[in-house]
Every structure is written in C-alpha cells, then in structure tokens.
Amino acid sequence: MIRAPLPVTVVTGFLGAGKTTLLSNLLHETKGRRLAIVVNEFGEVSIDGALLRDHQRGTEVQVQDVANGLLAYGDDALFMPLMAQLHARRDLIDHVVIETSGLAVPTAVMERLQSDALLAERFVLDATLAVVDTPLLLTGQFDPVGVENAESHASTTLSATAATAASVAELFRLQINHADVVVLNKIDDLDKRALIEAETRIRRLAPNVRFIELAHRARLDTRLALGLRLHQPGEGRHSHARGATSSQVYTQVASLQASPVLSRRLDGHSHSGLAPHTHGLLSHKHFHEHDPGWQSFVLHSHAPQTEATLLAALAKTAQAEPVMRIKGFVHTAGDGRPVLIQGVRSRIGAIRSAAVVHEHDDAQAHDHAHRGDGAHSHEHEHEHGHGHDHRHDDSHSHSQDHGHEHSHSHSHDHGHEHGHSHSHDHRHEHSHSHSHDHGHEHSHDHDHDADDDQHRLAHTDVSSSAGAVAHAESQLVFIGYHASRKRVAELVSELTGTLWH
Numbered sequence: 001m002i003r004a005p006l007p008v009t010v011v012t013g014f015l016g017a018g019k020t021t022l023l024s025n026l027l028h029e030t031k032g033r034r035l036a037i038v039v040n041e042f043g044e045v046s047i048d049g050a051l052l053r054d055h056q057r058g059t060e061v062q063v064q065d066v067a068n069g070l071l072a073y074g075d076d077a078l079f080m081p082l083m084a085q086l087h088a089r090r091d092l093i094d095h096v097v098i099e100t101s102g103l104a105v106p107t108a109v110m111e112r113l114q115s116d117a118l119l120a121e122r123f124v125l126d127a128t129l130a131v132v133d134t135p136l137l138l139t140g141q142f143d144p145v146g147v148e149n150a151e152s153h154a155s156t157t158l159s160a161t162a163a164t165a166a167s168v169a170e171l172f173r174l175q176i177n178h179a180d181v182v183v184l185n186k187i188d189d190l191d192k193r194a195l196i197e198a199e200t201r202i203r204r205l206a207p208n209v210r211f212i213e214l215a216h217r218a219r220l221d222t223r224l225a226l227g228l229r230l231h232q233p234g235e236g237r238h239s240h241a242r243g244a245t246s247s248q249v250y251t252q253v254a255s256l257q258a259s260p261v262l263s264r265r266l267d268g269h270s271h272s273g274l275a276p277h278t279h280g281l282l283s284h285k286h287f288h289e290h291d292p293g294w295q296s297f298v299l300h301s302h303a304p305q306t307e308a309t310l311l312a313a314l315a316k317t318a319q320a321e322p323v324m325r326i327k328g329f330v331h332t333a334g335d336g337r338p339v340l341i342q343g344v345r346s347r348i349g350a351i352r353s354a355a356v357v358h359e360h361d362d363a364q365a366h367d368h369a370h371r372g373d374g375a376h377s378h379e380h381e382h383e384h385g386h387g388h389d390h391r392h393d394d395s396h397s398h399s400q401d402h403g404h405e406h407s408h409s410h411s412h413d414h415g416h417e418h419g420h421s422h423s424h425d426h427r428h429e430h431s432h433s434h435s436h437d438h439g440h441e442h443s444h445d446h447d448h449d450a451d452d453d454q455h456r457l458a459h460t461d462v463s464s465s466a467g468a469v470a471h472a473e474s475q476l477v478f479i480g481y482h483a484s485r486k487r488v489a490e491l492v493s494e495l496t497g498t499l500w501h
C-alpha cells in the first residue's frame with residue numbers, strides 16, 4: 001500500500017530564539033496530531049530534548065534528540081538512519097517536526113528531504129519556520145556587517161567582534177531567507193511601533209518571506225505552524241499570495257545568491273583561486289560546516305552553587321567572552337533540585353519549577369519574565385471547505401493608525417474536511433505557574449583535552465544524554481564564536497568562587 005508521505009516541518013532560528021519553547025507550547029496543542037520531534041543541538045549535551053520530553057504528552061509525541069551537530073549537513077551519518085526510523089514508525093506518526101541547531105541553515109534538511117529519492121517518496125516538506133528573537137533583531141544584532149567593511153578585510157583577518165557579527169548576521173539572513181514563515185518571538189515587552197519596525201527589518205533582510213507571524217510568549221497557533229503544505233509538488237492549483245507557486249518558492253530558495261561574506265572565510269582564509277561563484281544550497285552548507293569559529297563546550301562543577309552569584313557570574317562572563325548561549329542544569333545549595341539555567345547573550349535566567357511553558361502558564365521559562373500588555377491582536381482565519389484548492393492569502397494588514405493588527409488569512413481547502421471558519425484573538429493574560437519536579441540529571445563522559453579551546457566534537461549519538469546521572473553534578477553548555485573554554489572556566493570559577501572545569 002502506498003502511504004502518503006509524512007509531512008515534515010523544519011524549525012530554524014538563531015541560538016536562543018525560542019525554538020524549543022515554541023515547540024514545547026505546540027506539544028500542548030497538537031489537536032490529536034501525533035508528532036515526532038527531532039531536536040538537533042550544536043552542543044555535546046542535549047538540553048532541549050530533555051525539556052521537550054518533559055512536556056510531551058502521553059504517546060502523542062515522540063522526542064528524539066541528536067546532539068553534536070548539524071543535521072543533514074555533508075558528513076552527517078545520522079540523518080538517513082533517523083529518517084528511516086521515523087518511516088518505520090509511520091503508522092504512529094502524523095507529523096514530523098525537526099528543530100535544527102541554532103547554528104544551522106535549514107537548507108541542509110530541506111534539500112536532503114527534497115532531493116533524495118527515497119526521502120522524497122516517504123516525506124514531504126510541509127513548511128520551514130524561522131523563529132526570531134525580536135528584541136535582539138531590534139537592537140541591530142543581526143544587521144549585516146557592511147560589505148565595504150568585509151571587502152576591505154578581504155586579505156586580512158577581520159577583528160574578532162566584526163567576525164562574530166558577520167557570522168551571526170549571515171547565518172540569521174540565511175535562516176530567515178529560507179523560511180516560509182518568520183515567527184517574531186519574545187514580543188512580550190514590545191509595543192506596536194517596535195513590532196512594525198521588526199517586520200520592516202525582516203522584510204528588508206528577507207524580501208521574499210511569505211508570512212510573518214507573531215508568537216506571543218512563544219505561542220503560535222498550531223494551524224499556523226503545522227499542515228501548511230507549502231512545498232507540496234504537483235499541486236497545480238496551489239497558489240500563494242504574491243503569485244508564487246510552491247515550486248517557484250523552492251526554486252527561489254535553491255537559487256539564492258551568495259553574499260560577499262559567504263565567498264570568503266571570516267578568519268581571513270578565502271576561497272583562493274576560485275572565481276566568484278554562486279553558492280547553491282550545498283555551498284551554504286559548506287560554509288557553516290567548515291566555519292570552525294563556532295564552538296560548544298560543557299563546563300562541570302560538583303560544588304553547590306548560589307543561584308544569584310552564578311547568574312551574575314554568567315552574565316559577566318557572557319559580556320567578557322564571545323559566549324552567545326548558555327544552558328544547563330545546576331545544583332544549588334538549596335533543595336537539591338536542579339535549576340535550569342537559560343542564557344541568551346548576557347540575559348541569564350534560572351528556572352526552578354516548570355522548565356518550559358505549560359498550556360496556561362505565562363510565568364514560564366523566561367529569562368526576563370515580563371507580562372505582555374495583551375494589546376497585540378493577532379487574528380487568524382482558517383477556512384476549510386471542499387475542493388482541492390489550497391490558498392495562502394497573505395493579507396497581512398496593519399490598521400490605519402498602525403495599531404498592530406496582523407490579520408493572516410490562511411485558507412486551506414481540503415477535500416475531506418468539513419467547512420468551518422473562525423478567527424480568534426491571541427491574548428494571553430494568564431499568569432499562574434506550575435511547579436513540579438524535574439529531576440533532570442545527566443551523565444556524560446568528560447574528556448577534556450588540555451587544548452580544547454578549539455574544541456569541536458565528533459558526531460556521536462548521545463541521545464541518552466537526557467536520561468540519568470552523576471549525582472549533584474552541575475553542567476552548563478556554552479556556545480560561542482571563538483570562545484575559549486579555558487578562559488570561560490577560569491572566569492566562572494573566579495566569579496562564583498567554585499570550581500568549574
């Protein structure tokens with residue numbers, strides 16, 4: 001019997017944008033869809049898999065984490081077996097969601113899914129979502145580094161800061177340019193003007209992006225995230241706003257031009273001898289795969305930590321060193337329960353109870369827990385009727401006074417569904433927290449080379465990492481651009497007065 005291919009949604013977004021939080025929220029709104037979630041983390045220890053697993057519901061959701069990597073990139077040997085496993089469980093799964101590493105460009109997965117004959121038979125790309133840390137976007141953290149600036153450094157080495165900024169900006173640009181839907185996240189504190197500004201910035205960086213959605217506290221309506229069917233081939237009548245067909249969209253993705261920064265390495269190395277060339281998807285992979293600037297390392301401590309001291313120490317460290325992401329579980333002197341530490345740049349937070357958000361929990365895992373003002377009205381209209389016309393009408397409108405009313409009218413017509421139409425307003429004003437024990441403990445072999453400043457880990461399957469382990473050991477994953485493990489360990493040890501190694 002020929003089975004319909006399994007839809008796959010790819011979730012991309014820079015380090016700490018809120019991909020895992022968004023997915024954990026989605027888990028509570030699966031509406032009976034059985035999800036298989038694949039989480040690919042750059043670091044050696046998978047924290048996100050543990051968090052999601054903690055929030056999975058019964059057997060509806062299966063979480064699989066793949067640490068150490070860039071899933072589906074050139075030499076990744078895990079991707080095909082992983083997809084084969086998912087296919088083998090086809091009867092138990094309705095939809096696959098792949099959270100790519102914050103340092104990956106989603107094209108690796110997208111391209112593999114669509115170009116490998118076997119995969120193309122078994123899976124169909126549903127849509128690619130790019131989650132954006134909107135406050136960071138607004139502070140210009142993802143702004144492109146001037147081309148002139150990059151050119152003038154063609155034969156020299158870019159300064160460390162410029163190199164970091166260039167790499168971040170380039171990665172960000174590629175991620176949003178390959179997405180069908182850009183999700184503006186972390187908008188809790190933003191007013192209407194800021195949201196409009198954010199949208200403008202996205203449209204400037206990715207003019208062809210088709211949908212921009214607002215995720216209030218990392219919540220996105222399931223219908224705007226899953227089942228969008230934006231890449232289904234052969235749907236002759238499949239039409240999108242702005243006249244793009246699904247195949248046009250893919251062509252556009254595949255023919256993206258390389259930026260000047262892409263054609264040279266940021267460490268001063270250039271593609272010497274190569275005439276200016278256009279990078280296709282594969283070259284995009286090539287760039288990041290071989291950009292050794294990004295590193296991840298884990299620091300450990302057996303000393304009980306004082307939460308406030310540790311948070312201050314980590315914030316200082318993130319300012320002093322090129323560390324962009326910190327996460328892990330830490331044991332404090334208190335009740336013995338591990339505390340989840342989440343750091344994005346120098347915003348560091350600790351979460352004691354529910355690690356990630358529950359359905360009605362707005363006092364969630366935020367490193368800056370502010371209440372939203374509930375003023376953003378995000379209206380979605382879905383109409384399901386008969387026929388086979390699938391239309392995405394990107395009627396993204398701002399009201400005249402520039403009150404921020406995003407009205408997305410997605411119209412799906414599926415042959416087997418009954419017609420209904422509704423619109424609703426996303427206003428999340430709940431504020432109550434859950435408190436339950438996470439008991440996350442991790443066990444790993446710690447093998448630290450003396451000179452692992454340039455620590456780059458081989459692909460190993462550590463999917464067991466979310467499971468059991470070593471008593472009261474704290475572990476923090478650090479991800480940074482040319483960050484020195486040694487310096488970071490020294491700094492955190494000094495600032496906390498405890499040994500981190």
Ligand SMILES: Nc1nc2c(ncn2[C@@H]2O[C@H](COP(=O)(O)OP(=O)(O)OP(=O)(O)O)[C@@H](O)[C@H]2O)c(=O)[nH]1
Nearest residue numbers: 015016017018019020021102186217218342365366
């Ligand atoms: N204030 C606020 N914080 C958020 C929101 N979404 C996520 N966060 C916080 O941002 C931090 C990073 O969130 P994650 O979901 O782990 O981000 P990620 O994109 O999965 O991170 P990586 O996998 O490391 O790239 C966490 O501390 C979250 O609690 C949001 O909408 N508002």
